[in-house]
Amino acid sequence: MKRKTIALIAHDRKKADMVAFATQNRKKLEKFNLIGTGTTAKLVKEKTGLKVKAYHSGPYGGDVEIAALVVKGKCDVVIFLHDPLEPHPHDPDIKTLMRVCDVYNVPLATNLSTAEIIINAISEMDFD
Ligand SMILES: O=C(CO)COP(=O)(O)O
Numbered sequence: 001m002k003r004k005t006i007a008l009i010a011h012d013r014k015k016a017d018m019v020a021f022a023t024q025n026r027k028k029l030e031k032f033n034l035i036g037t038g039t040t041a042k043l044v045k046e047k048t049g050l051k052v053k054a055y056h057s058g059p060y061g062g063d064v065e066i067a068a069l070v071v072k073g074k075c076d077v078v079i080f081l082h083d084p085l086e087p088h089p090h091d092p093d094i095k096t097l098m099r100v101c102d103v104y105n106v107p108l109a110t111n112l113s114t115a116e117i118i119i120n121a122i123s124e125m126d127f128d
Contacts, residue, residue: 004076004122007066008036008044008052009097011088014081015040017112019047021079025116026050028123035075037062063093070100077122082110 006029010018022029022044029050036044038057045052056062069075078101088094101108107122109115 003031003033005033005035005069005074006077006079006122007069007075008034008040008079009058009063009066010040010081011058011083011086012039013083013086015043018079018081019043021081021112021115021119022048022050025119028119031123032077035066035069037066058093059088059090061093063090063097067093067097067100070097070104070106073104076106077118078106078108079115079118080108080110081112081115 008018008022018040026048034050034052035041036052036054038054038060041052041054044050055065066075066078070078078097080097082094098108098110100106107118109118
């Protein structure tokens, strides 16, 4: 069966949480094809050794690239540690990504607790 793809995305003040999440769940995550926005992907790769394909950085279109993959059925789960307390210049892109996850019924975690629940669930399940 083809590996499912998980997108890892974190805003700056959530990057430490993303690294901790990826470190704690390394064994589960390595069974998936991992992608991410530029800085998050690079950081997770450096800190955990996981292979993560990097798209553009979020403010430079990375969220939109991942949104396009969701639309094309090429991204199965999105873990997006979103910072609700900071304004983002690319807020329309963030909304686009979240919206297409809802349009295509793709699991989307926007905080650490939900990310934990999703990674545990998908590690157990026959995803199809
Ligand atoms: O801005 C982001 C998501 O909206 C994340 O982008 P980076 O991973 O490049 O920091």
